[in-house]
Amino acid sequence: MQLEIKQVSKQYKGDVWALREMNLHMKKGIVGLLGPNGAGKSTLMRILATISQPTTGTVTWNGIDIRKEPDELRQMLGYLPQDFGVYPHLNPIEFLEYAAALKGLGGRQTKKRIMELLELLNLHHALKRSIGSFSGGMRQRIGIAQALLNDPRLLVIDEPTVGLDPEERVRFRSLLTDLSGDRIIVFSTHILSDIEATADQIAILSEGRLLAHSDPASLLRSV
Numbered sequence: 001m002q003l004e005i006k007q008v009s010k011q012y013k014g015d016v017w018a019l020r021e022m023n024l025h026m027k028k029g030i031v032g033l034l035g036p037n038g039a040g041k042s043t044l045m046r047i048l049a050t051i052s053q054p055t056t057g058t059v060t061w062n063g064i065d066i067r068k069e070p071d072e073l074r075q076m077l078g079y080l081p082q083d084f085g086v087y088p089h090l091n092p093i094e095f096l097e098y099a100a101a102l103k104g105l106g107g108r109q110t111k112k113r114i115m116e117l118l119e120l121l122n123l124h125h126a127l128k129r130s131i132g133s134f135s136g137g138m139r140q141r142i143g144i145a146q147a148l149l150n151d152p153r154l155l156v157i158d159e160p161t162v163g164l165d166p167e168e169r170v171r172f173r174s175l176l177t178d179l180s181g182d183r184i185i186v187f188s189t190h191i192l193s194d195i196e197a198t199a200d201q202i203a204i205l206s207e208g209r210l211l212a213h214s215d216p217a218s219l220l221r222s223v
């Protein structure tokens with residue numbers, strides 16, 4: 001299981017280069033993308049999620065170019081964008097059934113999966129509540145549940161700790177660790193402590209470039 005980003009650049013209108021010749025090799029485990037606003041984290045994640053295309057360069061998933069054969073990755077992909085919208089009037093089960101239907105999933109297996117995810121994400125005590133009444137942490141967990149419906153091998157989560165209170169932040173970190181198993185989890189943050197505690201690999205981005213890529217211990221030794 002590997003994701004290889006080769007010489008990826010992304011230009012937006014108005015001569016904005018959000019990524020500049022990025023090279024990054026990701027293996028099984030938790031990969032933390034660290035960088036300030038505007039560093040290119042969301043752009044990179046949208047490319048990994050196959051909803052945006054690099055201007056130049058390639059991304060391969062287990063050797064397959066995701067631009068040429070996006071479905072090879074999409075079947076195994078879970079993505080939680082930063083601006084993830086929920087339907088405030090739905091309860092968690094209704095919302096996840098709807099999200100599953102959009103992904104072409106349904107039936108008894110999916111119902112079972114939804115109940116497992118609600119339990120895993122500690123939302124099983126809120127089954128009758130509408131999502132609109134949820135706290136920030138609960139909304140984020142329903143977003144993660146949505147991304148986990150297809151039991152993805154690649155999970156991409158954009159700025160998951162934004163808007164969480166300190167307690168929710170700590171809980172989120174242990175959730176990430178629980179979810180890491182046979183998959184690659186890529187998440188972005190501008191908070192160093194989110195990454196130190198959880199990531200197996202850290203990639204530091206600044207102005208569209210990769211400044212460093214390493215395991216947390218050696219990276220922290222070098223600063």
Ligand code: ADP
Pocket residue numbers: 012013016017018035036037038039040041042043044
């Ligand atoms: P980050 O997630 O690290 O904050 P982004 O990938 O959102 O970084 O943004 C990188 C740069 O690209 C910024 O200068 C941002 O304004 C610009 N940018 C991002 N998305 C777009 C877009 N759709 N159109 C134009 N510029 C964009």
Ligand code: ADP
Pocket residue numbers: 046051052053
């Ligand atoms: P792409 O060219 O990769 O298809 P889009 O232009 O469709 O990307 O924009 C992707 C997302 O970025 C959209 O949700 C859009 O609203 C958002 N976006 C647009 N302009 C900017 C910007 N200047 N900075 C950050 N995000 C932006």
